[in-house]
Amino acid sequence: MVNEVKPQIKASIDVIIDYKKGELSKELAIQRFASLTGLSWDLATSFIEPLTKTNVVKFPNKFDE
Numbered sequence: 001m002v003n004e005v006k007p008q009i010k011a012s013i014d015v016i017i018d019y020k021k022g023e024l025s026k027e028l029a030i031q032r033f034a035s036l037t038g039l040s041w042d043l044a045t046s047f048i049e050p051l052t053k054t055n056v057v058k059f060p061n062k063f064d065e
Helices: 007-021 024-038 042-050
Strands: none
Touching: 007 024, 007 042, 024 042
């Protein structure tokens, strides 16, 4: 017996990955994630907002040296 991943689950994971890479805005990621999972906007927001993006580079400033 082979378990197959449902397309909606794979697509929702892809949304998270794309958001973390910086390829989607937060609002678009929340919208797509909510649509794919059937979650409310608020619940989808609670999943997406805590995620950190991997494309963000922290620049040193005179206060963080």
